[in-house]
Amino acid sequence: MTGLSTRAIGRAAVRGELASIALPRFFEAGFDNVTFDDLATAAGVSRSTFLRYFGTKEDVVLFAFDPLGDAMSAALASRPAAEDEWTALRRAVDPAVALLTREPDDGLTLLRLVWTTPALWGRLHEKQASWRPALADRLAERSGDGAVSPLALRTRVMAALGCLMVAFDSWVNDNGRDDLDALTDATFAALASIPSYHQVNGRPS
Amino acid sequence: MTGLSTRAIGRAAVRGELASIALPRFFEAGFDNVTFDDLATAAGVSRSTFLRYFGTKEDVVLFAFDPLGDAMSAALASRPAAEDEWTALRRAVDPAVALLTREPDDGLTLLRLVWTTPALWGRLHEKQASWRPALADRLAERSGDGAVSPLALRTRVMAALGCLMVAFDSWVNDNGRDDLDALTDATFAALASIPSYHQVNGRPS
C-alpha cells in the first residue's frame, strides 16, 4: 500500500519544476548551447543536484513525454472490445495528440526543438519503443490471447506509433499549419488499406 | 565526371580498415568500455586521426550500414512497374536482410551489439530515417507522380522500414534461431491486411 512515498511525490514535483525552468532556455539558445551549469544556475541549485534529477540533458526535454506510455496503454485498454484493432490503435495515440495540441504554440515549439536536435529525436524514438510492449499486451488481451501472433501485434503497434511520428514530422515541417489530429488520421488511413498485396511468402521474384 | 577522386577512394578504404579493426574490440568489451584511445592504439594511429575518420564512436559501428540507403533505393527502383507497392517495398529491404545474413554469425553479433547499446540503436534509427526520402521518391515515381499523397507514401515507407526493424528485433531476441528473411516476410504480412478498418475521419467515438 506504500504506492508513492512522500519522497517520490516531492521528487516528481521538483523534476517538473526544474524542467519548466529549463525548457525556455533550450527554446531560446538551442539544445546544444545550454549547459548543465546554465540550467543549474537558472534554477538556483547546484550542477550536482540538477544532474541528480535528470541523468541526461535529453531527459530534461523529454520529461514532457513521460506520462504518454501509461496514458496510451490506458486509452487502448478502455476501447470497446468490438472495435476493430486499427481504430483502437488510432484512438490509443489520442493522448499524444492531445498533449501537443492543448497549447498548440508550446507543443509545436517543443516538437520543433526535438525535431531539430538529433540527440532528442533519437531519444524520443527510444522512449516510443519502450511504450510498445505494454501496448502489444493490451492488443493481445482484446483479440483473444493466442489469436494473433505476438510478432504481428508488435508490428502493428510499431506501425501505429510510426504513424504518429510521421504525423509529428509533417506537423513540424509545415509549421503547424495543418491540424495534427487530421494529419494523424491521414497517416493511419495510409496504412489501413495497402493496395493489393499478394503472396508475401512464396517469393514473388 | 569527377565522380570519386582517388582521395575519396583511399579515405573510404581506410575507414573500412579502421572499422574492421575496431569492431572486434566492441564485441569483446562492450561499446561503452572501449575508448577512442583503445581504438587508435589497436589500429596503430593517433586518437586525432581515428577521430578524423569517424566523428563519433557510433559511426564506427554503424559504418557497416552505410551502403544500405543507396542499395535499397536501387532495389526499389529496379522492381517491375506492375508490381504492387507493398511487395516492391518488401523486396526493397532485401539488401538489408542480405547484409546481415551473408555471414549469419557476424551479422547477429553486430546486430546484438546495436540492440544492447541504446546509443547505437538510436543512431541506427536516425540513419534509417535518413533513407526514407529517397525511398519515398522512388515510390512516387512508380505510382504516377500525383496519384498518392506524399504523406501516404512517407507513411508506407516508414512502415516498411519499421517492419524491417521489428524483424531485426525478433531475430536478435531469439538469438538467430528463426530465419531473418522469414521474419521479415511475417512482419510485412502483418501490415498487409489490417483487419476491417472503417472510417478514420469521422470519429468512431
Next chain:
DNA sequence: CGCATGTGTGAAACTGAGTGTCAGGCTAGA
C-alpha cells in the same frame, strides 16, 4: 631541380557530459 601548395598526421589544450565520493545539513521517527 627547387619551390609553393595542399593534404594527412600527431600533439596538445580545451569544453562539457556524466560518474563517483565525501562531508555537512535537514528531517523524521524513537
Next chain:
DNA sequence: TCTAGCCTGACACTCAGTTTCACACATGCG
C-alpha cells in the same frame, strides 16, 4: 533529545568531441 537516513553542494575524475598548431609528404609548376 538523540539518531538514522536522505538531500545537497563541492570536488575530482574519465572520456567524447572540437579546435589549433606544427610538421611531414606528395604533387604541380616554373
